[in-house]
Amino acid sequence: MFQNLRLEIWKNIHSLPLGFIRFWQLRALQSLARHAYLHTGLYHDLWDKNGIGPSQLKHLSDLQRFPVINKKTFLNAPVESYIGLIKQQFYIWRYTSGTGGQPFPFTSINGIHSPYANFLRYRFLYWERIPPSIIQKKMPMVRISSAEIKRITYQANIDIPLTEFLTNPKKIIKELVHLQPIVIESYPSVLVEIAQAAIEFSQFQKLGIQYAISYGENLKSWQRKFIEDTLECEVIDRYGIAETGVIATECRYHDSFHLNTESFILEIVDTNGASLPSGKTGRIIITDLRNYVMPFIRYDIGDQGRFLPGHCPCGLEGERFVVNGREGEFLALGSAKVHHLEFDKVMDSFSGAIIQYQVAKIDEHAVTLFIICGPAMTEFILNHIREKMQALIGTDCRLNIEFVTKIKRAPRGKCQTLIST
Missing domain, CATH: 3.30.300.30 (ANL, C-terminal domain)
Structure with a gap:
């Protein structure tokens, strides 16, 4: 019952007063910090070394006093020093793709089709006021992703391995024509290839796609235009990393990302870790408020971005930001x-x-x-x-x-x- 109530709050958090959002984030941060300090040696020792601790988190701005960490922080530490299993959570070990450098092992707390993962993946549909029962169980969706996944069918969702599409695009296009998915999601480069294949095999009828979700790569303006014009759909860009899942999503104005504020605190900081004002470009630092197994507190993603000032015309509350790409690319x-x-x-x-x-x-x-x-x-x-x-x-x-x-x-x-x- 508590889980259902929490999800109901999360679904509507962007329409709640900003003061409530900040209160929610602070309480979640305080709880996470206490857990990390008590049950993971990495954070306990690191914070003690810097003369800081959970009791000093009185306001969200106090988070700036804590040290920034990155992949090397974990890679240079024994696993037992950063895994905190006192608070029970389901988790599995996964690896990052390694495109930003060395592949990085991490614990994922959400199955690919868990209610929460699906909620974040298709949050923009909630913003369009489509009933959750339709989104979760009745709306046909196809995901074409990592070459390592296996084909999975879950309710109205189908996961297709990327290798299947690359090996036989005509077969997959035929399958999409039969399925008539409302939503298709993949890397921008794959969505481009789907659009190219749809042109090549133009004897097939339209795919019926209404939304194409891009993630995992930087979406270029010309890619968006080509996909939208060819597939006659709306492209929704999504931002996230393997370690934490979906961090933010575009709204219908397509000019910035809206942070999933119930689950994350996002900072834009300078080289010294100090917060930057809206409009200034800096390093993107994320705190995942949900993961108690392998906490990510002030985690340097390796991307550059900036906050946008003012409110979005869509009316959603909370931070919105743009991403400039990898810092070292x-x-x-x-x-x-x-x-x-x-x-x-x-x-x-x-x-x-x-x-x-x-x-x-x-x-x-x-x-x-x-x-x-x-x-x-x-x-x-x-x-x-x-x-x-x-x-x-x-x-x-x-x-x-x-x-x-x-x-x-x-x-x-x-x-x-x-x-x-």
Whole structure:
């Protein structure tokens, strides 16, 4: 009964007064901090070393006094020092994809189709006032994800391994036509390939998709346009990490993420861990208020972002923010470092001519730009791309451009914008 009551509050928390949201977060933070201090040696020793403790959490702003941690904090510590099992929770061990560096083992407290996981994945539907009973049991949804998952059917949900789609896209498109899913979710690069396959196999009738949820990769503006125009659906971008699950979701205005405030505290901080005001870009730091097995308190995700000032036109309360991407995602070319956002800024100018791209570093003085062309690509645009890219990487760096139909994927299925060969 308590679980059902809590879920009812969570579903509506963005419509509640901001003061209630802050009160909820503070109480949840105080409880989590007490547990972490008493039952995990990692936090106990780290906080003692910094002269800080749970009793000093009187206000949410007091969280800034606690040290920031990251993956290395856990990787350099014995497992028994950060697993706190006094408070009983279901959990399983999982690994991050490793695209940001070394794969990282962590405990997940939510099964892929637990009520809470489904609630977060499809929260935007709750905001559209679709009844929970329809969302959870009657709305056909298809998820195409990690190459390592097995095909799962759960109520109206179907999980399809990415390898199945990549091996035989025509078969999966036929299946989607038969299923007529309302929602499909996957990496942006996979949604692009689904749209491409739908064009290639145009003899099939429409897929009937109303919402395409993207996650796991940075969604580019031209990808959103191509997916929406081709599949005739609305693209909803979602933000999260493997360690914590879904952190935030877009609303119908598609200009920022709305934080799941009942479950997380999100900070934007400078290099010293001090909070930054709205509009200032900094490191994204997350505190997961639900995970008592492996607490994440002031956890540096490795992404850069900024809060947006003011209220969203949709009327939802709580923080909204934008994500700029991985902090260390750049190519070192000679003496210069070119960040992925700089490449994105160039390619943003050619929406319609580009569906997807990838920059591969061949050596210190050579890169190859792989492009999946859109319908608007012309020789004039190609020359313009070459000119702007050459100016970005420098005249000492050799640029080669190749048109491709597929972009190389990492072992677990993600497409990275920047790679080194």
